[in-house]
Amino acid sequence: xxxxxxxxxxxxxxxxxxxxxxxxxxMNHEYMSWYRQDPGLGLRQIYYSMNVEVTDKGDVxxxxxxxxxxxxxxxxxxxxxxxxxxxLYFCASSTNRIPTDTQYFGPGTRLTVL
Amino acid sequence: AQKITQTQPGMFxxxxxxxxxxxxxxTSDQSYGLFWYKQPSSGEMIFLIYQGSYDEQNATxxxxxxxxxxxxxxxxxxxxxxxxxxxxxxFCAMIFSNAGGTSYGKLTFGQGTILTVHP
Numbered sequence: 001x002x003x004x005x006x007x008x009x010x011x012x013x014x015x016x017x018x019x020x021x022x023x024x025x026x027m028n029h030e031y032m033s034w035y036r037q038d039p040g041l042g043l044r045q046i047y048y049s050m051n052v053e054v055t056d057k058g059d060v061x062x063x064x065x066x067x068x069x070x071x072x073x074x075x076x077x078x079x080x081x082x083x084x085x086x087x088l089y090f091c092a093s094s095t096n097r098i099p100t101d102t103q104y105f106g107p108g109t110r111l112t113v114l
Numbered sequence: 115a116q117k118i119t120q121t122q123p124g125m126f127x128x129x130x131x132x133x134x135x136x137x138x139x140x141t142s143d144q145s146y147g148l149f150w151y152k153q154p155s156s157g158e159m160i161f162l163i164y165q166g167s168y169d170e171q172n173a174t175x176x177x178x179x180x181x182x183x184x185x186x187x188x189x190x191x192x193x194x195x196x197x198x199x200x201x202x203x204x205f206c207a208m209i210f211s212n213a214g215g216t217s218y219g220k221l222t223f224g225q226g227t228i229l230t231v232h233p
Contacts, residue, residue, distance in 0.1 A: 040225060042226055043205065043221070102161050103221055104161070107158050108159075
């Protein structure tokens with residue numbers, strides 16, 4: 001089954017404690033991305049990756065890091081989480097080609113930083 | 115810069131009736147794609163429908179159709195014969211590409227519209 005998986009699904013942590021949210025896709029997609037969703041703001045892109053070892057900032061990259069060492073994995077790293085990073089996070093992947101550039105989303109990770 | 119605007123924070127519709135969710139966009143690019151996603155209360159993002167900027171026909175997927183008016187820069191979602199399960203948040207989103215058709219892969223989202231279907 002084609003899918004994007006994220007772990008963990010729910011996480012409560014404290015300020016300053018480093019954490020990693022994993023993302024993996026099994027569709028051999030070149031493109032992967034991380035979004036955060038906040039009420040009234042829709043989804044905003046954090047980072048994206050066009051292919052292995054190629055990453056770039058989205059709209060709200062501050063406080064986040066990513067890496068793309070393998071095509072299937074795109075972890076999101078919060079080196080020193082702060083309460084304003086409490087949000088719902090989505091990983092997505094796509095073939096990076098229009099017109100069939102549908103983005104497949106993971107199930108989401110709900111993060112709370114105390 | 116690309117911008118998506120959904121002006122309806124909430125919409126109500128009676129079961130079995132049709133409803134239109136508004137979406138306008140702003141871009142200077144000629145090649146772009148428009149999407150609608152559904153997000154039920156469980157949180158997942160479900161792809162509904164896609165329209166390319168060069169597509170002359172309005173996209174349709176079952177009960178979903180996209181009313182694409184390029185000159186007005188609008189891409190409204192029409193849901194026919196609403197069902198109780200259609201109650202959810204709906205997001206309009208846009209992706210743009212270079213002249214070669216390769217997308218930059220970045221989706222820009224609107225703020226969303228909460229649709230409530232009444233029995």
